[in-house]
Amino acid sequence: MLIASADPLAFDPFTFITTMVVFVVVFVVLGVGVWPKILKGLNERDAKILHEIESAEAAREAAMAKQKEFELKLAAALEESDRMLREARASAVRVGDELRAKNESELAERARRASDEIENARRTAVAELEAHASSLAIAIAGRILEREISPTDQKRLVEQSLASMNASRT
Amino acid sequence: MSLFLANSSDPVSHIVDKPIAGLKFGDINIMLSMVTVIGTALVLVLLLMRAASGSKTGPASMGNRRYLPSSSFSGIIEVMVVYLRDEMLIPVMGARLTARYLSYLLSLFFFILLLNIVGLIPFVDVHYAVYQVTGAPFAGVTESNTAALFGGAATASISVTGALAMISFLVVQVQGFRELGIGGWLEHLCGGRELVRGSIFLWLVIPIIFVVELGGIFVKPAALAIRLFANMVAGHTLLLTLLGFGAMAAKAGLGTLSVSGITLVSGIGAILITFLEVFVALLQAFIFMFLTAVFISLMAHEEHAEGHEAHDDAASGHGDSHGHHAAAAHS
Numbered sequence: 001m002l003i004a005s006a007d008p009l010a011f012d013p014f015t016f017i018t019t020m021v022v023f024v025v026v027f028v029v030l031g032v033g034v035w036p037k038i039l040k041g042l043n044e045r046d047a048k049i050l051h052e053i054e055s056a057e058a059a060r061e062a063a064m065a066k067q068k069e070f071e072l073k074l075a076a077a078l079e080e081s082d083r084m085l086r087e088a089r090a091s092a093v094r095v096g097d098e099l100r101a102k103n104e105s106e107l108a109e110r111a112r113r114a115s116d117e118i119e120n121a122r123r124t125a126v127a128e129l130e131a132h133a134s135s136l137a138i139a140i141a142g143r144i145l146e147r148e149i150s151p152t153d154q155k156r157l158v159e160q161s162l163a164s165m166n167a168s169r170t
Numbered sequence: 171m172s173l174f175l176a177n178s179s180d181p182v183s184h185i186v187d188k189p190i191a192g193l194k195f196g197d198i199n200i201m202l203s204m205v206t207v208i209g210t211a212l213v214l215v216l217l218l219m220r221a222a223s224g225s226k227t228g229p230a231s232m233g234n235r236r237y238l239p240s241s242s243f244s245g246i247i248e249v250m251v252v253y254l255r256d257e258m259l260i261p262v263m264g265a266r267l268t269a270r271y272l273s274y275l276l277s278l279f280f281f282i283l284l285l286n287i288v289g290l291i292p293f294v295d296v297h298y299a300v301y302q303v304t305g306a307p308f309a310g311v312t313e314s315n316t317a318a319l320f321g322g323a324a325t326a327s328i329s330v331t332g333a334l335a336m337i338s339f340l341v342v343q344v345q346g347f348r349e350l351g352i353g354g355w356l357e358h359l360c361g362g363r364e365l366v367r368g369s370i371f372l373w374l375v376i377p378i379i380f381v382v383e384l385g386g387i388f389v390k391p392a393a394l395a396i397r398l399f400a401n402m403v404a405g406h407t408l409l410l411t412l413l414g415f416g417a418m419a420a421k422a423g424l425g426t427l428s429v430s431g432i433t434l435v436s437g438i439g440a441i442l443i444t445f446l447e448v449f450v451a452l453l454q455a456f457i458f459m460f461l462t463a464v465f466i467s468l469m470a471h472e473e474h475a476e477g478h479e480a481h482d483d484a485a486s487g488h489g490d491s492h493g494h495h496a497a498a499a500h501s
Contacts, residue, residue: 007186008182008185008186008326008328008403009328010186010187010328011328011329011332012187012199012201012203012327012329013329014198014199014201014204015187015201015203015204015207015327015329015330015333016329016330016332016333016336017333018204018207018208018333019203019204019207019324019329019330019333019334020333020336020337022207022208022211023211023277023278023281023333023334023337024337025211026211026214026215026277026281027273027274027277027278029215030214030215030218030273030276030277030280031273031274031277033219033222034215034218034219034221034222035222035251035272035273035276035277037222037223037225037226038221038222038225038247038248038251039251039272040226040227041222041225041226041227041239041248042225042248042251042252044227044237045227045237045238048234048237
């Protein structure tokens, strides 16, 4: 049943020639109308992709340059702000020190003035008190002695009183 | 008559090229493979023209999408073209020869591929099935001719594969004369420049090399033709043998259950072999095209001196793998 009745190696020259002619025609038609179009499309796509890649690379490089530039500017700005901050702090410290020194000197001046005023007031009060005390002592002494004391006595008595007061103070 | 074997008593009779019954051109019988080759060529041209129109860069109004293929078929063809060009041909032939022979090699590849695939589609059996259903004429139809008008495995005909190999032979020799000139071509036949202009003792081997190389000129295209033809015949014979088991079981008088079981198993086997045959169709088209590219590259100046190893491997029929490696190494 499976014994071949036909010769698979049978050669037919007309089929041979037909195939050659048909293939040559196919080759010419495809070579003119198909492969150039496909290859042109592929080449244009390749060129487009290449162009896009190159553009993207250029844009990336430009962006990186910009970023580097911004980073430099940012670093400079940060340095400037640090410097300004340091200067502001130093200035604030200096101004504070000056204000403090000024306040302290003013306070010292005020204290000195107050002390002077107090000393003056004390002296005035002491003088007034001495005067009043002497008058009062004279008046009391006059009453005790029931006589008038002459100015010479009065002066002498005051001086004696003052001397005794000074002696008692020391 | 078996429906599957289309008026053939055995698979090989089914595969071999036959004249179409009642169709003649003068005294010349019109063979089924002639019509199949012509019809397949027309289909190929139409398909590839459609692919090419989809591959063209569109109008600017489409924006960036104009650079994309407009259909998936165009995309598939483009992928195949780019792969063959960039991954297979340029590494073997170099950019210059690839640019020169790309159209020819691509045409060869797609032409053989479509012929192989058409051979897998049972057009002949469909013809017979339709004729049996419609009662169309079988007058004058015998086992030595066919009632089909189209179909069959054209690449299972040595006349078809021989014609394609003859064109490759002519292209290779034209390349040889063009690149090397008559003197260089003769030097090539004598073993190359180093041998011819080398020591006088080396001249003793030149006659042997000349005979081998001269034989190789004809053996290489013959190997191309026989490789494709034999692979197609073998694949289709296997396929049809599997498909014929059911009919053989029925003719042997086996029971319905046995016939059904045998038909089912052999049918599953045939389906699996068909998948293998699709791969073989692609592979054989590629091998034919690729070996032609290797032979062309061997006739170029830069590969000429060191190309004999790949040349010999390919010519001896082992070129499928060895020739590839050697040629790739040369490039």
